[in-house]
Amino acid sequence: MQILHPFAGSVQQYNEQLSNPDAHRPGRCPQCQDKHPLTAHGFYTRTLIDTAFDGVIRVRRYLCHACRRTVSLLPEFILPYLRSSLTVIALFLIARLLRGQTIESAARIAPPSMPYQRGQFWIRRFRARAEALCAALAAMTQPVPAPDFVHRALTMLESTGWIAAHRFLFAGVRCHLLGWPRGLAPDGCRAAFSSGAAPT
Numbered sequence: 738m739q740i741l742h743p744f745a746g747s748v749q750q751y752n753e754q755l756s757n758p759d760a761h762r763p764g765r766c767p768q769c770q771d772k773h774p775l776t777a778h779g780f781y782t783r784t785l786i787d788t789a790f791d792g793v794i795r796v797r798r799y800l801c802h803a804c805r806r807t808v809s810l811l812p813e814f815i816l817p818y819l820r821s822s823l824t825v826i827a828l829f830l831i832a833r834l835l836r837g838q839t840i841e842s843a844a845r846i847a848p849p850s851m852p853y854q855r856g857q858f859w860i861r862r863f864r865a866r867a868e869a870l871c872a873a874l875a876a877m878t879q880p881v882p883a884p885d886f887v888h889r890a891l892t893m894l895e896s897t898g899w900i901a902a903h904r905f906l907f908a909g910v911r912c913h914l915l916g917w918p919r920g921l922a923p924d925g926c927r928a929a930f931s932s933g934a935a936p937t
């Protein structure tokens with residue numbers, strides 16, 4: 738299971754504080770609600786493209802001894818299962834969908850290696866999510882008059898801040914800004930997840 742690492746700062750600052758397992762150690766298990774602090778359980782690595790970073794970062798994992806499942810602490814500038822940072826995705830979507838720039842020109846805001854298809858993929862996912870996002874974000878900010886749900890959702894995200902909205906949606910209702918990959922809906926957990934169960 739992934740939960741968000743309450744970390745605000747640059748990728749470099751994130752990497753520097755990662756060596757201390759106590760800094761953000763969960764005090765209880767979010768999966769079985771066992772009330773013992775979780776044990777540090779190594780890292781996994783994933784790629785990340787941010788405005789000034791393109792490489793591999795580590796994500797810290799913890800283990801719950803009660804249910805034998807792991808919890809990973811994803812920094813909140815990342816959306817699960819997407820390689821680009823939330824900042825890069827937000828810059829692109831705003832440029833393309835709110836300001837009406839072409840995909841090529843919006844992609845120039847993101848790092849230069851960004852393929853055209855990736856932008857199209859984000860747009861498709863965002864359009865499909867826009868109405869649900871407007872409903873969920875209404876708990877954070879006033880809905881604004883807009884010609885359609887895409888414009889309204891973008892304006893609401895700009896007003897709350899994308900990371901604050903991501904934190905709220907993910908922690909509160911396990912909602913993914915661009916939608917969970919197939920098989921993980923609706924809350925990002927596999928329905929029949931059992932591989933981490935303790936042997937009996």
Ligand SMILES: [Zn+2]
Pocket residue numbers: 766767768769770771801802803804805806
């Ligand atoms: Zn547990």
